[in-house]
Amino acid sequence: MxxxxxxxxxxxxxxxxxxxxxxxxxxxxxxxxxxxxxxxxxxxxxxxxxxxxxxxxxxxxxxxxxxxxxxxxxxxxxxxxxxRHLADDHLECLLSFAEVEGLLPVVMCAGSKRALSPSSEIFNYALHDMKDIEIVSEAEMRVERPIRLSLFSDRHQDTDSFARSVRNVSSTDAYLTWFPLNLLPSHRDSPLQVVDIQPQxxxxxxxxxxxxxxxxxxxxxxxxxxxxxxxxxxxxxxxxxxxxxxxxxxxxxxxxxxxxxxxxxxxxxxxxxxxx
CATH class of the missing domain: 3.40.50.1000 (HAD superfamily/HAD-like)
Structure with a gap:
């Protein structure tokens, strides 16, 4: 048996x-x-x-x-x-945080991935293997029924400190995951840290x-x-x-x-x- x-x-x-x-x-x-x-x-x-x-x-x-x-x-x-979905006010708070901190945000909902135009080549390369991603305006980042917001940072030396800074402005019931982008084989040389914010x-x-x-x-x-x-x-x-x-x-x-x-x-x- x-x-x-x-x-x-x-x-x-x-x-x-x-x-x-x-x-x-x-x-x-x-x-x-x-x-x-x-x-x-x-x-x-x-x-x-x-x-x-x-x-x-x-x-x-x-x-x-x-x-x-x-x-x-x-x-x-x-x-x-x-x-499950992030609340609209939660998404708005996180996008504002990304703008102030110089982070690259990527928002995802069913059938769609959207990002702002990358401000550097390092950020641009982070998007190179994201399937079907669209580069959009700030207004178009406010999607309906968002499932996840991913934030990419070139300012943090480790993912734990980045995650703490995101948690400080995030909804207390959000589910956060974080990792160095170089964990992925196609990004072994990347210095970026990533935090994914999902609904509870x-x-x-x-x-x-x-x-x-x-x-x-x-x-x-x-x-x-x-x-x-x-x-x-x-x-x-x-x-x-x-x-x-x-x-x-x-x-x-x-x-x-x-x-x-x-x-x-x-x-x-x-x-x-x-x-x-």
């Missing part, structure tokens, strides 16, 4: 290699267990535009947690089946809530794998929490297991061990 009924995977630094592809052995292993009725679910900080090509490439079209838990995307129906949620732990409500799979029957601090909520709450070997120390400290790097067949090996 199997111990786990679901597998939840982060994308960048976890399912995906540094070159943005899925290791062949991992693809085969995930498709095998999906066919055997193990529920495979993606939980990512990406938007639907950015996550959708990877989900389609994997070929397992189950609903996916996106925006770090603020929304759930159905790849079969190509629509959000859940979404439980982060990627929302994947466990959704599986319980929609599939009747409780958290202790789930395996969750990630590489970064924004994966902590789901890794801590899952029956088996797994950190990638290339992951950040904060996640490794709370994980039940640490496996190999995202550039290896480590996930395939774990899958074959747990679901032989």
């Amino acid at each position: 199997r111990d786990y009924d679901a597998l939840i995977l982060d994308l960048d630094g976890t399912l995906l290699k540094d070159d943005g592809t899925i290791p062949p052995a991992t693809r085969i292993a995930l498709q095998r267990i999906s066919a055997e009725d193990i529920h495979v679910m993606i939980a990512t900080g990406r938007s639907e535009q950015s996550a959708e090509p990877v989900i389609q490439d994997l070929g397992i079209l189950n609903p996916s947690v996106i925006y770090n838990g603020a929304a759930i995307w159905c790849p079969r129906e190509k629509r959000l089946i859940e979404e 949620c439980e982060g990627k732990k929302e994947a466990l809530r959704y599986l319980q409500e929609s599939r009747g799979i409780c958290a202790n029957r789930c395996v969750a794998i990630g590489d970064a601090p924004n994966d902590i909520p789901m890794v801590e709450a899952a029956g088996l929490g797994v950190a990638m070997g290339n992951g950040m120390d904060e996640l490794k400290e709370v994980a039940n297991r640490v496996i190999g790097s995202n550039n290896s067949a480590a996930i395939a090996e774990l899958v074959d061990e747990l679901w032989p």
